[in-house]
Amino acid sequence: MHNFRMYLVLLFMIPLAVFAEDGSQLWLRFPAKNGISADKIISRGNSPTLNIARKELSSHWQGQTVELRTEKSLKNLKDGYTIKSVQNKIVISAGKEIGLLYGVYHILRLQQTNVSTANLNITEKPSFDVRVLNHWDNLDGSIERGYAGHSLWKWEDLPNTVSPRYEAYARANASVGINATVLNNVNASPNMLREDYLKKVKILADIFRPYGIKVYLSVNFSSPKVLGKTENSDPLNKDVQKWWKDKAAEIYKLIPDFGGFLVKANSEGQPGPQDYGRTHADGANMMADVLKPYGGIVMWRAFVYSPSKEDRAKQAYLEFVPLDGKFRDNVIIQIKNGPIDFQPREAFNPLFGALRKTPEMVEFQITQEYLGQSNHLVFLSPLFKETLESDTYADGKGSTIAKITDGTLRPGKITAISGVANIGEDTDWTGHQFAQSNWYAFGRLAWNHELTSEQIADEWIKMTFTDRPEFVNPVKQIMLTSRETVVDYMMPLGLHHIFAGNHHYGPEPWGDYKGGRPDWSPVYYHQADARGIGFDRTRTGSNAVSQYFPPLNEIYGNIETCPEDLLLWFHHVPWDYKMKDGKTLWDELCYKYDSGVHQVREYQKTWDQMQPYIDEQRFSEVQSKLKIQAKDSVWWKDACLLYFQTFSKRPIPYDIERPVNELEDLKKIKLNMGHHN
Numbered sequence: 001m002h003n004f005r006m007y008l009v010l011l012f013m014i015p016l017a018v019f020a021e022d023g024s025q026l027w028l029r030f031p032a033k034n035g036i037s038a039d040k041i042i043s044r045g046n047s048p049t050l051n052i053a054r055k056e057l058s059s060h061w062q063g064q065t066v067e068l069r070t071e072k073s074l075k076n077l078k079d080g081y082t083i084k085s086v087q088n089k090i091v092i093s094a095g096k097e098i099g100l101l102y103g104v105y106h107i108l109r110l111q112q113t114n115v116s117t118a119n120l121n122i123t124e125k126p127s128f129d130v131r132v133l134n135h136w137d138n139l140d141g142s143i144e145r146g147y148a149g150h151s152l153w154k155w156e157d158l159p160n161t162v163s164p165r166y167e168a169y170a171r172a173n174a175s176v177g178i179n180a181t182v183l184n185n186v187n188a189s190p191n192m193l194r195e196d197y198l199k200k201v202k203i204l205a206d207i208f209r210p211y212g213i214k215v216y217l218s219v220n221f222s223s224p225k226v227l228g229k230t231e232n233s234d235p236l237n238k239d240v241q242k243w244w245k246d247k248a249a250e251i252y253k254l255i256p257d258f259g260g261f262l263v264k265a266n267s268e269g270q271p272g273p274q275d276y277g278r279t280h281a282d283g284a285n286m287m288a289d290v291l292k293p294y295g296g297i298v299m300w301r302a303f304v305y306s307p308s309k310e311d312r313a314k315q316a317y318l319e320f321v322p323l324d325g326k327f328r329d330n331v332i333i334q335i336k337n338g339p340i341d342f343q344p345r346e347a348f349n350p351l352f353g354a355l356r357k358t359p360e361m362v363e364f365q366i367t368q369e370y371l372g373q374s375n376h377l378v379f380l381s382p383l384f385k386e387t388l389e390s391d392t393y394a395d396g397k398g399s400t401i402a403k404i405t406d407g408t409l410r411p412g413k414i415t416a417i418s419g420v421a422n423i424g425e426d427t428d429w430t431g432h433q434f435a436q437s438n439w440y441a442f443g444r445l446a447w448n449h450e451l452t453s454e455q456i457a458d459e460w461i462k463m464t465f466t467d468r469p470e471f472v473n474p475v476k477q478i479m480l481t482s483r484e485t486v487v488d489y490m491m492p493l494g495l496h497h498i499f500a501g502n503h504h505y506g507p508e509p510w511g512d513y514k515g516g517r518p519d520w521s522p523v524y525y526h527q528a529d530a531r532g533i534g535f536d537r538t539r540t541g542s543n544a545v546s547q548y549f550p551p552l553n554e555i556y557g558n559i560e561t562c563p564e565d566l567l568l569w570f571h572h573v574p575w576d577y578k579m580k581d582g583k584t585l586w587d588e589l590c591y592k593y594d595s596g597v598h599q600v601r602e603y604q605k606t607w608d609q610m611q612p613y614i615d616e617q618r619f620s621e622v623q624s625k626l627k628i629q630a631k632d633s634v635w636w637k638d639a640c641l642l643y644f645q646t647f648s649k650r651p652i653p654y655d656i657e658r659p660v661n662e663l664e665d666l667k668k669i670k671l672n673m674g675h676h677n
């Protein structure tokens with residue numbers, strides 16, 4: 001008996017040892033051995049970037065001879081490249097060496113996803129010049145809205161001790177074309193610019209450089225006063241200007257290719273130029289002037305709102321449109337995809353397209369602050385695409401946000417796109433095996449916003465797990481529907497910001513934080529009453545619709561033509577309002593919540609059938625997370641329907657699952673997750 005047990009234990013241990021998987025390899029799971037021999041790699045020169053390209057080939061490429069060529073004539077491809085099959089070799093050509101490395105990752109991806117590498121004739125040019133991750137990492141190692149453990153950056157150990165994960169991070173980013181990183185939180189500590197920290201930053205910049213990644217920093221507007229003991233931080237004060245000028249010189253001495261600054265000013269309590277009666281343009285330009293000689297840029301955030309009576313959704317537009325044309329040409333305005341705050345679904349931010357003389361860039365959130373954090377499986381590519389493909393009508397039909405920001409419609413300007421990173425020091429980097437796909441998707445779309453979500457999911461699944469269709473197809477279906485599912489069980493039909501305060505994880509539609517600012521309370525956003533529900537942003541309400549170009553102002557402003565998935569974003573709608581499918585609004589809301597719950601249950605059924613195709617560790621991790629997601633979806637549904645029912649006074653349709661919680665119990669839940677607002 002004893003022996004038999006031993007035998008069983010051994011039997012189970014062997015496959016575990018061979019196949020144990022923890023997600024640390026991300027999508028970079030190229031065959032570990034048997035790359036081509038050195039004589040089958042033709043290239044000239046000996047730079048760090050070229051050496052990485054050669055090393056990737058000799059470690060992982062199993063196909064024909066590869067030739068790497070830099071060609072001046074390809075400069076117009078920017079960081080792009082061509083890949084051509086010529087006789088019996090593959091020639092990768094690029095204007096810059098980094099393009100060659102990107103080309104190498106391209107053929108490795110083809111190999112990994114089992115695409116034929118015969119007769120290649122590929123030309124790639126990135127959609128955006130700056131493809132940047134924003135880390136909200138604090139100097140104490142914590143991460144604001146981080147759900148994958150502590151910060152990767154070990155500030156205490158730097159500059160002397162260097163974690164191997166710095167290079168692994170750079171490699172993962174380069175493999176999808178990400179070429180920039182803002183290392184620290186937008187709620188920035190002035191200390192980031194202290195000399196000792198800059199020396200640490202330099203080490204990271206040196207590690208990232210061969211992978212084509214430039215370092216940027218978030219800066220605190222009060223830095224001169226705090227660090228330099230200037231009288232104030234007024235952008236028109238000569239001492240302040242000199243402080244920034246000297247600081248720029250100091251930075252570029254250490255990091256000659258430093259990217260520039262990201263600034264959150266006069267927002268949520270952060271200091272800014274308005275503290276001195278100056279404008280955002282005054283503040284941004286002061287910084288732009290000191291960075292200009294070195295080629296640096298300023299990414300100035302439009303996420304500003306003040307405790308005024310004005311609808312929060314209107315404030316960024318009101319603040320920035322009057323400043324159009326007043327910014328230096330190395331300033332770019334960084335705008336969150338929606339006008340509120342990274343909700344499961346928002347109308348797009350009306351500021352896109354409205355600045356005609358000032359470059360604009362999108363800020364997405366890859367970390368799932370409002371989408372179940374690292375517990376829920378939500379593939380964000382459909383959300384990113386929805387924004388990029390939204391037509392602003394700024395220059396007539398077809399003025400999508402992609403074309404406004406990628407230089408097509410506003411040529412000659414800096415182009416950029418950013419995503420708030422979901423990366424931490426967890427072994428799997430992102431806290432959920434599937435959250436890796438959102439890092440991947442951001443990078444792929446930053447490189448080419450015309451890729452479809454389906455293509456991206458397909459690639460990612462094959463690279464990360466397996467290319468067996470029995471796995472790829474059902475899992476792809478989960479991924480592609482998952483964003484709509486989370487909208488359904490959290491905030492369907494245009495509802496938004498009914499999260500519990502601080503942590504933004506669970507539901508709290510009853511939240512009414514008296515004494516605080518109204519626009520931090522859920523009741524401000526849903527406006528439920530005996531008559532109906534939704535935020536009136538039409539002419540009879542806040543008139544936020546007027547910020548959209550025609551015909552969108554009319555389309556959104558009219559309850560009959562407003563897309564139903566944004567109905568409660570723009571309208572206060574009677575409970576008995578007839579929806580397009582003939583149901584009343586109340587019933588429709590109930591069915592949406594219910595369908596969200598059902599979908600997650602379906603994901604569980606599908607996932608459980610995937611066990612034979614992948615490793616046990618990742619299989620069971622995802623299985624456990626889906627259980628949490630299923631429970632949370634019921635929590636959301638019960639909380640929202642039971643609470644809104646106190647206004648609608650209508651029954652929950654009898655053919656859907658009954659609530660399993662008491663509203664009073666749900667109201668008592670207080671998660672202690674320790675965040676502000």
Ligand code: BDP
Nearest residue numbers: 144145186187264303341342
């Ligand atoms: C909100 C977050 C907050 C951030 C802020 C921002 O809750 O932690 O500081 O956005 O983007 O989504 O500045």
